[in-house]
Amino acid sequence: MSFLFSDIEFLKGVGPVKGEALRNELGVKTPMDLLEIYPFRYVDKTRFQKIKDLKPNGDIALIKAQLISLEKIKGKTNRQRLSGLVKDESGLLELVWFQKIKIIEEILVPGKEYIIYGRTNTYGGKASIAHPEIEEYQQDIAMHQTLDPVYSSTEKLDGLGLDSKGRRRLIKAILEKISERDIGENLPDELLTTLKLPSRYQSMVWAHFPSNENEKNLSHNRIKFEEFFFLQVQMLYTKATRKQNLKGLTFGTVGEIFNQFYGKYLPFELTGAQKRVIREIRTDMGGGKQMNRLLQGDVGSGKTIVALLCMLLAIDNGFQSCLVAPTEILAQQHYTTITGLVKDLPVKVAFLSGSVKGKQRREVLEQLESGEIHILIGTHAVFEEKVVFAALGLSITDEQHRFGVAQRAKMWMKTDALPPHILVMTATPIPRTLAMTMYGDLDVSVIDELPPGRKDIITVHRYESHRMQVIGFMKEQIAAGHQIYVVYPLIEESEALDLKDLQQGYERLLQYFPRPVYQISVVHGRMKQAEKDFEMDRFIKKITHIMVATTVIEVGVNVPNATTMIIENCERFGLSQLHQLRGRVGRGAQQSYCLLMSGDKLSHDARKRIKTMCETNNGFVIAEVDLELRGPGEIDGTRQSGVTSFKMLNLIKDQKIMVAARNIAQQVLDEDPELLHPKNIRIRNYLKSIQKPGSNWALIS
Ligand code: ADP
Ligand code: MG
Numbered sequence: 001m002s003f004l005f006s007d008i009e010f011l012k013g014v015g016p017v018k019g020e021a022l023r024n025e026l027g028v029k030t031p032m033d034l035l036e037i038y039p040f041r042y043v044d045k046t047r048f049q050k051i052k053d054l055k056p057n058g059d060i061a062l063i064k065a066q067l068i069s070l071e072k073i074k075g076k077t078n079r080q081r082l083s084g085l086v087k088d089e090s091g092l093l094e095l096v097w098f099q100k101i102k103i104i105e106e107i108l109v110p111g112k113e114y115i116i117y118g119r120t121n122t123y124g125g126k127a128s129i130a131h132p133e134i135e136e137y138q139q140d141i142a143m144h145q146t147l148d149p150v151y152s153s154t155e156k157l158d159g160l161g162l163d164s165k166g167r168r169r170l171i172k173a174i175l176e177k178i179s180e181r182d183i184g185e186n187l188p189d190e191l192l193t194t195l196k197l198p199s200r201y202q203s204m205v206w207a208h209f210p211s212n213e214n215e216k217n218l219s220h221n222r223i224k225f226e227e228f229f230f231l232q233v234q235m236l237y238t239k240a241t242r243k244q245n246l247k248g249l250t251f252g253t254v255g256e257i258f259n260q261f262y263g264k265y266l267p268f269e270l271t272g273a274q275k276r277v278i279r280e281i282r283t284d285m286g287g288g289k290q291m292n293r294l295l296q297g298d299v300g301s302g303k304t305i306v307a308l309l310c311m312l313l314a315i316d317n318g319f320q321s322c323l324v325a326p327t328e329i330l331a332q333q334h335y336t337t338i339t340g341l342v343k344d345l346p347v348k349v350a351f352l353s354g355s356v357k358g359k360q361r362r363e364v365l366e367q368l369e370s371g372e373i374h375i376l377i378g379t380h381a382v383f384e385e386k387v388v389f390a391a392l393g394l395s396i397t398d399e400q401h402r403f404g405v406a407q408r409a410k411m412w413m414k415t416d417a418l419p420p421h422i423l424v425m426t427a428t429p430i431p432r433t434l435a436m437t438m439y440g441d442l443d444v445s446v447i448d449e450l451p452p453g454r455k456d457i458i459t460v461h462r463y464e465s466h467r468m469q470v471i472g473f474m475k476e477q478i479a480a481g482h483q484i485y486v487v488y489p490l491i492e493e494s495e496a497l498d499l500k501d502l503q504q505g506y507e508r509l510l511q512y513f514p515r516p517v518y519q520i521s522v523v524h525g526r527m528k529q530a531e532k533d534f535e536m537d538r539f540i541k542k543i544t545h546i547m548v549a550t551t552v553i554e555v556g557v558n559v560p561n562a563t564t565m566i567i568e569n570c571e572r573f574g575l576s577q578l579h580q581l582r583g584r585v586g587r588g589a590q591q592s593y594c595l596l597m598s599g600d601k602l603s604h605d606a607r608k609r610i611k612t613m614c615e616t617n618n619g620f621v622i623a624e625v626d627l628e629l630r631g632p633g634e635i636d637g638t639r640q641s642g643v644t645s646f647k648m649l650n651l652i653k654d655q656k657i658m659v660a661a662r663n664i665a666q667q668v669l670d671e672d673p674e675l676l677h678p679k680n681i682r683i684r685n686y687l688k689s690i691q692k693p694g695s696n697w698a699l700i701s
Helices: 015-026 031-035 101-107 155-159 164-177 189-195 201-206 211-243 255-266 272-286 303-317 328-342 360-370 407-414 432-439 464-479 492-510 529-540 575-582 604-615 619-632 655-672 679-692
Strands: 041-044 060-074 081-089 091-097 111-122 125-128 133-136 149-152 292-295 320-324 347-353 375-378 392-398 421-426 443-447 458-463 483-489 518-524 545-547 562-567 592-598
Touching: 015 155, 015 303, 031 164, 060 091, 060 164, 060 432, 081 101, 091 189, 101 155, 111 292, 125 211, 164 201, 201 211, 201 562, 211 432, 211 443, 211 655, 255 303, 255 392, 255 421, 272 292, 272 303, 292 303, 292 432, 303 421, 303 545, 320 328, 328 347, 328 375, 328 529, 347 360, 432 492, 443 545, 458 464, 458 604, 458 619, 464 483, 464 492, 464 562, 464 592, 464 679, 492 518, 492 545, 562 575, 575 592, 575 604, 604 619
Parallel strands: 091 125, 292 421, 292 443, 320 375, 320 392, 347 375, 392 421, 458 592, 483 545, 483 562, 518 545, 562 592
Antiparallel strands: 041 149, 060 081, 060 111, 081 091, 111 125, 111 133
């Protein structure tokens, strides 16, 4: 067993206590694990600022100074703070802590010199820094370089001396024990030469201890490239292998049902994009291989009809289909739409969700198993084990990002014959790099065209002070025969508060829109299903003018006569959620509007979200901004798919590297699909070494 993969406890300077902390806090079990946790920034010691030059303006400051004193002070509100006075050759600066006082007190020693990093602010008129990153300055560890690595840490680790300083020492010790040979190269030489990338070993050394910016950049490029390259090789390999090996059902015929529907009952001419996508899907399902396809299309682009046509194809070929939606309301809407569309055809459609119980449920399950039901529409209750199909041929999931990828695999288990074709539909356009990461093993179809006659939704931002104007506008819209949504945020932590907001808003609306002239519906998550359905139904039937709701209506709901979306407390919604909500209007031919209501106090990010919404209706543009603002970890579904677990790669900043890595991975596999060529031996061996038992891409034997 190589030293790099031995127990971290046995590394000199670690031992059982620190070993356990490293395992628990960082998941570090071996020296290699520790090496692969890279610095999140570097301190450039040639760039220390002078205290006298600091301005209390929120800028980042980096100084080297001596700690003069450290004392606890009781503030006016009885809140304790820890105040540290530091001094360099130019002046004095106060450091302040409101939290973790005890531990800071233990670590810092007056008289010693520290490197201090943080944002300046004003505290009593002078510049100060609250909760700075701080570490002891040491000449000897400098190793002649100007950039010192800074590692993310935790209170626990700091307390055990495993802060950046301590970690540097451990990493230095590890690096001293190994050489080029221990960190086996995993990329072909040819590739390293063309891409001008340093070796794997060199990159690791430079990533921790670069002696200049250039070394740092080169090593980062290499590590990021490697991370994404191997992910892409795995995904593309899986995709290719699946295509090659996994036999699928052949939907060879376009039959009676499809043709009848297409000829007689299709309510509108399909858009070019819809036609193209259906062709892509048909080719896929007819080729004898299992389809695994992602269908991306902005809200309102008409994915439902595409789904239906595919399901009709399945019927023509003797198979059942299921269409799964993330919420009950959406599933029911699909059910209503689709039963309506096929009512004159011999197609049996059924509904299944958690709320379908007893006799009704038994009947659905029986008819599914007997094959009587052609199309099953429902929530993820459809994925339950008890649900058995006679011949499932096509599984469609709507708004996939809410499920995560796990369910995708589940549908495969539903049959011991050939697996069903899989179509995943998402209305949240996914930025290209994220799509490559999350869905890199799928084929992708895009509906990039809206049905004709759609007008861009006019979006404006209004403050509370505009309330009367807004009410006036609502009255005009209602007078013109249109309907209105008023949506309140619903965030789990403060559900009670949110409901109060909604309740108050509703009561206020009742004053301006009195019965019986006006009718208002209310729908929120705390209501019983039957009540929700009743209210939804009244709105769909145009009995009510205004629908006051929480985000339960977010996805998919389709009421073309609703032309105005008013989003209350819009600053509390994420960007993609705002876009989804806005997508509830603009579904008919009339001009539609989205009014974003907010309070006066807005954070920088909230402003940017609102501005973006007012500026564009393009879901792809919005998705990019959203990714930029929130970071990939917060985008729905990303956590499950593991895209946040990169060691160094940043999905937003490293798009160029990602695209290059994806393209090169594709080239390598195009040339050598099984990675058998001698020049690809390193790639192959490395993949084998990281292959987890049972992982589904692990097909390289
Ligand atoms: P989404 O892609 O958001 O699921 P839907 O399938 O709900 O969109 O379609 C949105 C609206 O557009 C529906 O009212 C649907 O009937 C209508 N629609 C879809 N395709 C077309 C088309 N080709 N021409 C006209 N209207 C269409
Ligand atoms: Mg939809």
